[in-house]
Amino acid sequence: MKTFSFTLNHHGTMKAALGRSLENIPAAFPALFAAADKVCLVTGSDAPPSLRARALALFPEGRAPHEYFWLPPSESAKTLEQAGRLASFLFERGFSRSSLLIAAGGGAVTDLAGFAASIYMRGIAWVSVPTTFLAQIDAGLGGKTAVNLAGAKNIAGTFHQPALAVCDTAFLDSLPHAELRSGAGELVKYAMIGPAALAAVIKKNLSKTLAGDKSALTACVSACAAYKLKLVAKDERDERGVREALNFGHTAGHAFEAMSGGKLPHGEAVARGIRFALIASREAGILKRDEFQRLDTLVDALRLKPARVRRDFRHFLSLVSRDKKARGASNRFVLIAGPGRLAPAEDLDAPLLKLAFEGALK
Numbered sequence: 001m002k003t004f005s006f007t008l009n010h011h012g013t014m015k016a017a018l019g020r021s022l023e024n025i026p027a028a029f030p031a032l033f034a035a036a037d038k039v040c041l042v043t044g045s046d047a048p049p050s051l052r053a054r055a056l057a058l059f060p061e062g063r064a065p066h067e068y069f070w071l072p073p074s075e076s077a078k079t080l081e082q083a084g085r086l087a088s089f090l091f092e093r094g095f096s097r098s099s100l101l102i103a104a105g106g107g108a109v110t111d112l113a114g115f116a117a118s119i120y121m122r123g124i125a126w127v128s129v130p131t132t133f134l135a136q137i138d139a140g141l142g143g144k145t146a147v148n149l150a151g152a153k154n155i156a157g158t159f160h161q162p163a164l165a166v167c168d169t170a171f172l173d174s175l176p177h178a179e180l181r182s183g184a185g186e187l188v189k190y191a192m193i194g195p196a197a198l199a200a201v202i203k204k205n206l207s208k209t210l211a212g213d214k215s216a217l218t219a220c221v222s223a224c225a226a227y228k229l230k231l232v233a234k235d236e237r238d239e240r241g242v243r244e245a246l247n248f249g250h251t252a253g254h255a256f257e258a259m260s261g262g263k264l265p266h267g268e269a270v271a272r273g274i275r276f277a278l279i280a281s282r283e284a285g286i287l288k289r290d291e292f293q294r295l296d297t298l299v300d301a302l303r304l305k306p307a308r309v310r311r312d313f314r315h316f317l318s319l320v321s322r323d324k325k326a327r328g329a330s331n332r333f334v335l336i337a338g339p340g341r342l343a344p345a346e347d348l349d350a351p352l353l354k355l356a357f358e359g360a361l362k
């Protein structure tokens with residue numbers, strides 16, 4: 001087990017444990033668990049039984065959760081109503097400000113449980129145990145919590161850093177291929193935004209991760225999680241522009257995800273959003289054609305299926321203009337000038353956006 005402790009730029013520290021088939025997490029982080037008067041484990045109702053068994057192996061007898069709470073499947077968990085349902089459950093079961101929430105699941109579970117932890121009694125400690133590939137390299141790390149509102153992604157949310165994040169790649173053994181491919185969408189993002197050494201690890205392992213290769217998945221989770229945690233430590237609340245790189249592909253990606261009515265998994269939507277950003281960067285004249293080809297090959301490697309998204313460009317424009325990252329501009333996208341060289345751009349014109357929109361949804 002590799003353990004990390006990062007000092008956050010706002011306050012406090014962020015701890016993480018990474019590895020495969022981890023056990024007895026409380027023994028490695030005794031202060032956190034000794035301080036908790038009660039522990040609730042939150043998982044998704046559609047998760048396989050093996051997920052709960054593995055989660056319980058992390059927290060052995062004597063330190064086992066006192067209560068269990070199930071959320072509805074995937075994205076349907078990310079509502080204010082579900083956050084209220086969880087907070088009411090905690091209250092009815094006597095949870096206090098010294099209690100601990102453990103969220104074990106994909107990004108939908110960690111986003112919702114982290115959000116509930118941030119509002120319950122004005123904030124209680126939580127542990128993030130991401131169990132999908134996507135959540136282990138991205139969603140389960142970094143303390144952004146959110147619910148969706150009015151058909152738009154992550155409109156209400158908080159920054160509430162988990163006291164501990166545990167990425168155990170043994171969870172990935174039960175992950176269906178579609179979820180591996182979805183996670184690989186975020187993986188490709190890291191290959192484009194990160195340093196050359198990180199891109200090299202990803203390029204070497206990308207096709208093996210899609211085939212579920214255990215050591216390839218562990219190598220990518222270790223490298224990406226360590227990189228994300230380092231960025232987050234420098235810019236916990238997304239105020240210094242450091243975290244903005246992590247949004248590469250996400251503005252268009254979130255719009256595609258919302259437009260698909262939940263049919264497009266997050267990582268696949270992000271992969272399409274990345275392709276959108278590559279085309280927009282090329283058309284805006286900041287990404288050379290040969291570099292475009294090299295980067296786009298990585299999206300190609302994902303072998304995306306035809307996108308189940310209605311080609312409604314006006315709807316797309318309205319979603320991107322209301323994106324919380326637009327900051328008053330008509331639109332704002334993170335574009336790219338080359339590997340690791342990001343260039344936020346605002347108020348891009350409609351013909352350029354339409355070209356990128358059509359190319360991304362091909």
Ligand SMILES: NC(=O)c1ccc[n+]([C@@H]2O[C@H](COP(=O)([O-])OP(=O)(O)OC[C@H]3O[C@@H](n4cnc5c(N)ncnc54)[C@H](O)[C@@H]3O)[C@@H](O)[C@H]2O)c1
Pocket residue numbers: 044046047048051073074075078105106107108109111131132133134135138139140141142143144145146153154171172173174175176179182183266267
């Ligand atoms: N907070 C952030 O920084 C951040 C970053 C990226 C994405 N996100 C959010 O994350 C969400 C997507 O997360 P996701 O891709 O993990 O999808 P998800 O949470 O919807 O999970 C996908 C499916 O995988 C199942 N599952 C989970 N673990 C499993 C396992 N070990 N074995 C078998 N099945 C398992 C779940 O039950 C679910 O059916 C989106 O809501 C997105 O907005 C958040």
